[in-house]
Amino acid sequence: GKGDIHAEVVVLGSGPGGYTAAFRAADLGKSVVLIEKYPSLGGVCLNVGCIPSKALLHAAKVISEAEEMGENGISFGKPQIDIDELRDWKDGVVGQLTGGLKGLAKARKVQTVQGYGRFTGPNMIEVEGDEGTRTVSFDQCIIAAGSEPVKLPFIPHDDPRVVDSTGALELTEIPERMLVLGGGIIGLEMATVYDALGSKVTVVELMDQIIPGADKDIVKPLHKRIAARYEKILLKTKVTNVEAREDGLKVTFEDEKGEQSTDSFDKILVSVGRVPNGGKIDAGAAGVAVTDRGFIEVDNQQRTGASHIFAIGDVVGQPMLAHKAVHEGKVAAEVAAGHKRAFDAMVIPSVAYTDPEVAWVGVTETQAKKDGTKYAKGVFPWAASGRSLSNGRSEGITKLLFDPEDDRVIGAAIVGTNAGDLIAEVALAIEMGADAVDLGHTIHPHPTLSETVNFAAEMFEGTITDLM
Numbered sequence: 001g002k003g004d005i006h007a008e009v010v011v012l013g014s015g016p017g018g019y020t021a022a023f024r025a026a027d028l029g030k031s032v033v034l035i036e037k038y039p040s041l042g043g044v045c046l047n048v049g050c051i052p053s054k055a056l057l058h059a060a061k062v063i064s065e066a067e068e069m070g071e072n073g074i075s076f077g078k079p080q081i082d083i084d085e086l087r088d089w090k091d092g093v094v095g096q097l098t099g100g101l102k103g104l105a106k107a108r109k110v111q112t113v114q115g116y117g118r119f120t121g122p123n124m125i126e127v128e129g130d131e132g133t134r135t136v137s138f139d140q141c142i143i144a145a146g147s148e149p150v151k152l153p154f155i156p157h158d159d160p161r162v163v164d165s166t167g168a169l170e171l172t173e174i175p176e177r178m179l180v181l182g183g184g185i186i187g188l189e190m191a192t193v194y195d196a197l198g199s200k201v202t203v204v205e206l207m208d209q210i211i212p213g214a215d216k217d218i219v220k221p222l223h224k225r226i227a228a229r230y231e232k233i234l235l236k237t238k239v240t241n242v243e244a245r246e247d248g249l250k251v252t253f254e255d256e257k258g259e260q261s262t263d264s265f266d267k268i269l270v271s272v273g274r275v276p277n278g279g280k281i282d283a284g285a286a287g288v289a290v291t292d293r294g295f296i297e298v299d300n301q302q303r304t305g306a307s308h309i310f311a312i313g314d315v316v317g318q319p320m321l322a323h324k325a326v327h328e329g330k331v332a333a334e335v336a337a338g339h340k341r342a343f344d345a346m347v348i349p350s351v352a353y354t355d356p357e358v359a360w361v362g363v364t365e366t367q368a369k370k371d372g373t374k375y376a377k378g379v380f381p382w383a384a385s386g387r388s389l390s391n392g393r394s395e396g397i398t399k400l401l402f403d404p405e406d407d408r409v410i411g412a413a414i415v416g417t418n419a420g421d422l423i424a425e426v427a428l429a430i431e432m433g434a435d436a437v438d439l440g441h442t443i444h445p446h447p448t449l450s451e452t453v454n455f456a457a458e459m460f461e462g463t464i465t466d467l468m
């Protein structure tokens with residue numbers, strides 16, 4: 001039957017995956033309804049993820065660069081931080097983008113329906129909103145319900161001093177002592193922000209390195225820099241208990257030997273991963289299977305087991321990254337519109353926007369070793385990059401991995417300022433099947449950090465002559 005509203009394509013969730021899919025489907029001539037729980041479009045990424053974190057990281061960078069120029073002949077006073085103004089600016093950046101999305105939706109005649117959507121049948125979603133319940137029927141649907149932060153059972157999450165990334169981005173205060181629980185990308189980005197704003201930061205991580213997905217040698221320069229700035233970085237350590245006391249959050253740590261210690265913090269950021277929202281939309285009613293962990297399985301055209309229903313973004317699996325969601329959103333919308341399209345990207349880059357940034361794409365050395373993949377490498381230390389030294393920084397590394405059979409690039413890892421921008425060149429190189437000579441013989445502008453990619457290829461080729 002028809003719902004209160006009918007659309008050829010209904011998109012559930014307006015994050016980067018969802019709005020991209022909705023816009024693409026509309027551009028391809030479909031009538032589209034976009035369902036979103038929140039009044040603002042953009043999902044996690046725009047509202048409480050990628051964008052606000054990058055705005056605050058920019059502020060952090062300005063502060064730490066100003067501090068560090070003290071060693072090079074320029075001293076500024078101690079930064080005066082007006083946290084309300086900083087928050088307003090960050091919210092303004094978000095507002096500009098989410099407002100822009102609203103305009104883009106309108107221009108395409110994508111109808112947005114605000115409320116929480118659940119499937120009630122193979123072609124029907126019921127949306128519970130402020131103005132009551134409406135039904136939306138569809139020919140095809142794209143699920144883009146995203147993910148949310150993992151909660152831990154032994155942590156008093158309802159205490160206002162315990163926050164997730166969303167709470168940390170709200171920037172309600174600058175705590176004196178802050179514990180970042182989980183040394184992954186999100187935790188370390190927020191640690192970077194609060195450290196620059198003046199908090200004493202401790203990071204605790206279960207694994208034997210921070211950013212466990214990245215190679216150890218690449219993470220090392222970041223580790224070294226933050227170890228000097230933060231109060232503590234605890235590796236191979238788990239938090240076993242948190243007690244909310246009036247005078248602070250009392251945390252029990254357990255190291256690898258099983259030895260316990262306690263410490264007290266003013267704020268705890270819990271950043272131990274994200275869980276997909278697949279289990280919360282009654283997907284079964286539409287014949288869409290959801291795994292125990294809440295993921296929705298899809299084929300390479302983003303189709304779920306129900307062939308008229310697609311799923312994209314965080315809800316379909318790792319890596320939970322906005323650019324992956326966007327790419328999948330385009331694939332799903334094009335397939336829904338009858339185009340021949342499939343997800344066939346060879347690589348998805350990952351970036352930690354810490355200081356220095358850590359970025360990698362394709363095969364990592366750790367993974368290659370684990371899988372027994374044969375590789376050769378070219379490594380260029382930025383201590384020999386004129387541009388890096390001119391930026392007052394020498395700790396970067398650019399590492400390229402090659403297939404030893406044909407010298408094609410199979411992976412790269414970069415640590416250093418702007419590593420996230422630099423990794424895009426290698427992603428293109430991998431997608432195009434470029435080899436070491438292609439990267440080594442391409443004239444890169446001098447002096448730029450992009451030259452480090454060129455130099456790493458030349459290091460592999462053995463053709464590098466002079467540096468800087």
Ligand code: FAD
Pocket residue numbers: 012013014015016017018035036037038042043044045046048049050051053115116117118144145146147165166186277280281312313314315320321322323324325353
């Ligand atoms: P989401 O962005 O999660 O959006 C899902 C939307 O669906 C939400 O708006 C939600 O309200 C809505 N929704 C869910 N269920 C329903 C329902 N039943 N009814 C109605 N609406 C519903 N990624 C990067 O690539 N780069 C970064 O720099 C980066 N930084 C990040 C920083 C932080 C602090 C966090 C938390 C994440 C970051 N990410 C980053 C990850 C990125 O935000 C996600 O990968 C991305 O947002 C996933 O997009 P999505 O479209 O799958 O879903």
